[in-house]
Amino acid sequence: MKYVFGPVPSRRLGQSLGIDTIPLKTCNWNCVYCQLGRTVPLTNERREYAPAEDILLEVERALRSHKSGEIDWVTFVGSGEPTLHTHMGELIRRVKDLTPLPVAVITNGALLYLPEVREELSVADAILPTLDAGNARLYRKINRPHPDITFERLVNGLITFREEYRVKLWVEVMLVRGLNDTEDALREIADVLRRIQPDEVHVNLPARPPVETWVQPPDEEGVMRALAILGRVAKVVHPAEGSFDLSGSENVVDAIVGIITRHPMREDELQRTLEKWEPGKANSVLEQLAASGRAQVVERYGYRFWSASPAHYPEKSSAKSKTPQNGESR
Numbered sequence: 001m002k003y004v005f006g007p008v009p010s011r012r013l014g015q016s017l018g019i020d021t022i023p024l025k026t027c028n029w030n031c032v033y034c035q036l037g038r039t040v041p042l043t044n045e046r047r048e049y050a051p052a053e054d055i056l057l058e059v060e061r062a063l064r065s066h067k068s069g070e071i072d073w074v075t076f077v078g079s080g081e082p083t084l085h086t087h088m089g090e091l092i093r094r095v096k097d098l099t100p101l102p103v104a105v106i107t108n109g110a111l112l113y114l115p116e117v118r119e120e121l122s123v124a125d126a127i128l129p130t131l132d133a134g135n136a137r138l139y140r141k142i143n144r145p146h147p148d149i150t151f152e153r154l155v156n157g158l159i160t161f162r163e164e165y166r167v168k169l170w171v172e173v174m175l176v177r178g179l180n181d182t183e184d185a186l187r188e189i190a191d192v193l194r195r196i197q198p199d200e201v202h203v204n205l206p207a208r209p210p211v212e213t214w215v216q217p218p219d220e221e222g223v224m225r226a227l228a229i230l231g232r233v234a235k236v237v238h239p240a241e242g243s244f245d246l247s248g249s250e251n252v253v254d255a256i257v258g259i260i261t262r263h264p265m266r267e268d269e270l271q272r273t274l275e276k277w278e279p280g281k282a283n284s285v286l287e288q289l290a291a292s293g294r295a296q297v298v299e300r301y302g303y304r305f306w307s308a309s310p311a312h313y314p315e316k317s318s319a320k321s322k323t324p325q326n327g328e329s330r
């Protein structure tokens with residue numbers, strides 16, 4: 001399948017069937033911790049990146065091929081920022097016509113300052129936007145946004161969405177050591193969160209390969225500080241338990257590429273998934289994957305991660321520290 005992947009285990013949404021409406025990597029941010037490589041070029045152009053009808057046909061097929069209980073959420077997420085697709089409202093509505101399952105949108109939230117984007121997302125069951133900074137300087141440093149999306153626009157968009165619609169709003173804060181895990185930075189984020197009034201705040205730590213090699217998760221103390229300062233509705237999101245579903249494609253290499261394009265996997269995690277899928281064949285499938293030219297290995301935190309080959313990592317190797325205990329980026 002081209003636009004639908006998984007279900008994959010999601011820390012926040014259980015077994016999540018992913019819908020990816022845009023090509024790798026189409027985004028209006030270029031976050032230092034992004035697991036999908038650098039955004040080249042940065043774009044803020046909204047258009048129909050993939051035909052809505054083709055996406056919906058695949059969603060219908062994927063929903064038909066899974067039994068009740070195998071999927072917890074249907075989630076718009078993927079190779080960049082989903083709200084850059086101009087048919088988001090129609091897509092969410094029509095997916096909801098196809099299934100009683102709840103529909104979520106994982107977004108950076110940067111376009112919520114536009115009334116039409118707020119209206120489009122208002123038909124989902126949950127919106128999961130990102131707020132990593134409480135001031136414009138840190139926002140530019142961590143998220144490296146397109147110049148059209150100022151910090152003020154981001155914050156006002158989130159506040160207005162909350163005021164206008166009762167969709168569940170779960171804000172993610174991705175903590176990066178030395179950037180937003182200090183007391184001052186966290187207090188500023190907490191001030192902004194008080195203005196937004198989200199239903200929940202999910203504290204996340206980078207674990208999948210961050211594009212910039214210097215990105216590190218906070219230490220235990222930094223995580224505790226974040227929980228103490230970000231308030232009552234904040235919780236740390238723990239690593240997801242569950243299995244990756246490789247059934248959605250004609251062959252296993254296609255299925256893996258479908259997942260790692262949106263969700264790079266640690267080599268041992270990939271081996272476990274393959275072992276479960278085709279016992280005894282994990283190594284030969286990995287060899288096929290390497291030979292296909294469609295995947296690359298990126299080293300971070302001393303581990304090998306498999307990612308799609310077009311993803312742009314400026315330095316593929318960094319083996320300085322250990323893998324953190326928690327976390328996945330969007």
Ligand code: SF4
Pocket residue numbers: 027028029030031033034035036039079080081108329330
């Ligand atoms: S983490 Fe999300 S918002 Fe940030 S650059 Fe990557 S795809 Fe874009």
